Amino acid sequence: MESTNALVVSGLEVRRGALPVLHGVELRLDGPSLAILGRNGAGKTTLCSALIGLLPAGRGSIRFNGVELAGRKPHDIAGQGVSIVPQGRRVFPSLTVDEHLRLMQGRRPGPWTVERVYAVFPRLAERRRNFGNQLSGGEQQMLAIGRALLTNPRLLILDEPSEGLAPKIVDHLLEVLGGLHRDGTSVLIVEQNLRVGTSAAERVAIMSGGQIALVTSSRELWEDEGLQQRYLGVSAH
């Protein structure tokens, strides 16, 4: 089964408290993956929160496979097959690795089982009796991904997955993500790291000032230093 999901965000405005953060975001994901890149404070995490319903959408719409998500409760959105690996992992400190996974198992039908997660991340199997707060950063990230995958999502949102991880682990994660489309799961990856973002997806949206400033292909962005300087203030080379 190939991924045929479509996420369409249009005119999305979101506030954090009294502060408007997103000013009419237009975004389209159809196909296996999309990366969103942007500087600190561009509104990337706010966008993630809005997509999964943790922040209410002020205006605009978020349609996933034809279903309007704006205005729905987070658990309802999750029921539509949207899952998240949040920034900072946010695994549950007082649940063991095994409990994290068992809790999620069987929520939605699909190919992911606890055993499969253990097979993909053998490290987790070794630490199955450890509590969330006893894991290293890399292990926490594996657990957060495993936890999200067990909901058998059709759209997996990852918010800064590479943050603070060793390159070796990042490569392992990228490899896992790369295979998800075969199970019908699309990946929306939000990154500050240009290399990770461009390797994880074929297309890239660049976010700036609470809007999508540019959508382009990963290859194009990777090769155009001017673009990188302009939108991200970094250079890959």
Next chain:
Amino acid sequence: MKTTLHTVLGAAGLAALLSGTALSPAFAQDIRIGALATLEGPFAQSGLDGMRGVELAVDAFQGQVAGKRIVLVKESSNAKPDVAVAKTRKLIEQDKVDIVVGPLSGGEGIAVKEYAKSVPSKTFVNGTSGAQDTTLRDPAPNFYRFTLDGAQWQAGLGSYAYETKGYRNIAVVSEDYSFPYSQVMGFQAEYCSRGGKISQKNWVPVGTKDFTSVIAKLPDKVDAVYVLLGGADAVNFLTQYYQSGGTAPLIGSSVTVDQTVLSSKGAFKNKVLGMIAAGPVADSNDDPKWVEFVKAYKAKFPDGLESPSLFAHGYYVSTLAVLQALDQVGGKLDDGQKAFQAALAKTELTDRSPTGAIRLDENRQAIADNFVTEVAQRPDGAFFSKVVKVAKGVDQALGMDRAKFLALGTASRDNPSCN
């Protein structure tokens, strides 16, 4: 800020509106009596019974005296002294009453007495508050008490315990404040002077619910335990005492086994049969005037208590005294109440009193009879206290020389000592 002004002026307008009754001249033929008792909080039942006493007394005079109508204004406090004073002020200043009957509890009495000094042209008659110092020390010239104080309420009990029951060595468990202090004082005046010993005194904080650790501390070899607890605390203690396997007989204060405790629901009651106590009333008293009083009480208040409490009795005799003195001066109060106050000071309740003659001493404090009782059970299963001894004409010095008694000082945990 107009808002504030409007609000305050609004309140003022409301004030004028609400005090309308006070501003309009009272009818010349009316005598306004304020009744103050605790109708709120845990003591609400007691206050309610006190109010019943007031109503019965007004009924006894058919609602009028010397051709003037008696207008009753009821006010509620909550057993806190500051609230009692505030409500007394309201009765005097706003409701324009001539005479206040109340308050109900000890601390309130002292506070109202102090207030009374500032309005000499009004008259204050105690309800049931029993603090010694209300009349014993620094009394107010316009404050009268036709009920006994806390120490007097134990008169007869000490000698009964020593002589009739043969107790020689007892332990005390008591709440830790002035009312029980003075009750212990009243008990000791007879018990200790006859040679009785108190081997242990346990003062527990007001509001203690779990007494088992105190019970565990009680000496094994005592003839009796003297319990000075009221209401829920008494119920808790009695239950825990018997559950802990306590076997010594118990002696109660005037509130330990009154009707509020005896009519409480619980399994402790089977054990209190035969417990002795003392107080100004007993449920069963053969005196025909008491029987008549109970009859009137039950007829007027079918949903009242099993038997009138000391609160109903206290408010009843106090109001009776007021009406009797008013009758004597022909309802005349326009002389700053001088004639009325003089008559009240000399008032003796004899025929009308359900509990024997009551007269006042020079501090306007009652000299009256007190009753030693034992808990008994009626054929229908209800518990009641029956009179086993009457202490006649108990005065505030408990029969001692007044100067000597005053020299003892205020009752406290260790004063007076028992030897």
Next chain:
Amino acid sequence: MTTMPQQLLRHPVLWLALAGLAFPLVASEFWVGTVAARVLIIGTMALSLTFLTSSAGLVSFAQAGVAGVAGYTLALLSPNITGVGVAVPWPLAVGAALGMGTLAGLLVGWVSVRSSGIYLLMITLAMSVSLFYLVSQNTEVFNGFDGINGLKPPELLGIDLRAPIPFYGMALAAAVLSAAAVLHLDRTPFGLQLHALRNAPRRVAALGFSTTLLRIAAFGIAGLIASVGGVLNTWFSGQMSPGAVDVHAAVNLLVVAVLGGIRHPLGAFLGAAAFVLLENYAASVIDRERFNLVIGAVFIVIVLFAKDGLIGLIQQLRAQIKPAWTGVCAKNGRKTV
């Protein structure tokens, strides 16, 4: 907020003073000496709480206890019929009472300095209850459950402050001075730091102010205000007993503040007025015994539907009637806590 002309800011207190002065002209002695005086006393005590909340975002259950510390100090240093303490000249006793109350406030601030929000609420409640148990179980100094009786306001320049009108005048002066002080404080650098403490504690720390000292100082000032109320209350009721510092007293003060509007200092007096009126006239609403039912229900309604209490309601009403009119309170910048 800093652009507010100084004149305007003073207005609410000015109006309060004028209305207070006019009140004896229209009301009976009972209303002045008993009801209004009580409103001012309770209002002043509650002011210490609304000050803490409106300026520094702190909520305290301990203000009745702090007022009680002042009350007990005064009682112990005044002639009384209970025979405890040492009588000293009354200005000295009052000074000591205010001092001890302020100290108590500082102590509350110091002990609770690392707590906020509901934790602060619980901890201050617990401290307040500790005081209750201390005074109700100690007979040697505080005369336990019975408290200290027979206290009287003094004579000042030949005026007997016991009489209703002079006593009311004294309470009014104390309330107005306290309210003016609180509103004035709001515009001083100290007041601004307190606001910053409420809105962005980290920024305050980054600017080099000690948040710890700021908080403790705020509690100290609140302690002083509560003490003013405590002294008046002791004179008013002529006695001091544990009842004045029990859990009901603590809850009542919070109820008063929330009723009036805890985010504005002057809400305290509005709340006190509503509380005292309800207390006196719950009887005409329903059964006299059911005062607590009425006050509890009113309280719930206020918390649910009127975030800013009565003062907020009045502002809303004003705004609807005359949209152009904006109250001083609204401009005061207290809309956001």
Next chain:
Amino acid sequence: MRFYILLSLNALTVASLYFLVASGFSLIFGLLRTVNMAHGAFYLLGAYVGYDIASYTGSWLLGLVGAAVAVALVGLAMHLTLLRTLGGDELRQALVTIGFAIVVGDLLLAHYGGITYQFTPPEILYGTTPMPVIRGYPTIRLVVIGSALLVGLGLWLLIHRTKVGMLIRAGVDDRDILSAMGFNVQRVLLLVFALGAGLAGLAGVIGGSALSISPGEDARFLLSSLVVVIIGGMGSLAGAALGALLIGFAEQFGLAFIPNYATLLTFLLMVAVLAVRPQGLLGRG
């Protein structure tokens, strides 16, 4: 010796009762961050309702169960009508529960009056259980200790060994992520609130049987719950147990040796803990 064993048993009894009340309080706080100031009112309500059911049906056990269910329902209603509308505003939630407590307390006073009620538990619970050295100990007090152990064990199993327990722990840790993972957190909150309230109702019957029921007990048990969880740590079951034990022992030994300052002692203990560890002995920092 006998005296000290008795004192310790008494302390255990009181600690058990405090634990029964405080565990629900702590549970509710842990997940909902709501300081339920009506928890004492729930206790008293449970005691009265249980009394009514027990005297009507003649079964103490039915009273116990009925009280727990009835108070859980009242808790549900309170959560749905009063607390939920306030969203996450913790302070206003605490305030509204104060108002609720005032109203419930007054309604109970109006209906049941100021007199003292006491359960008549089955005869077998009401006697004395023979024991070595101390001769005997009131059975009902052993029942109190036993119920606390049972409830504590039950809660521990629920939280650490069941899926609902995982949900509760995860909800305590991170409510948002739990809901983003597809769980209806509101339903979990509601369940926990009802459970906590029901525990208070249950404790009301047990406390009312070992001691008695009268107005004012609501404030007393609210305060004891506050002190217990402040000392032990908010939201921690083990903390509630530890706090209850400390308070129970301080109170009973205090009552035996320094009766005048027994209660003060417990509060000073709390202030001392606060000064050193504001989050409580077993609370998370």
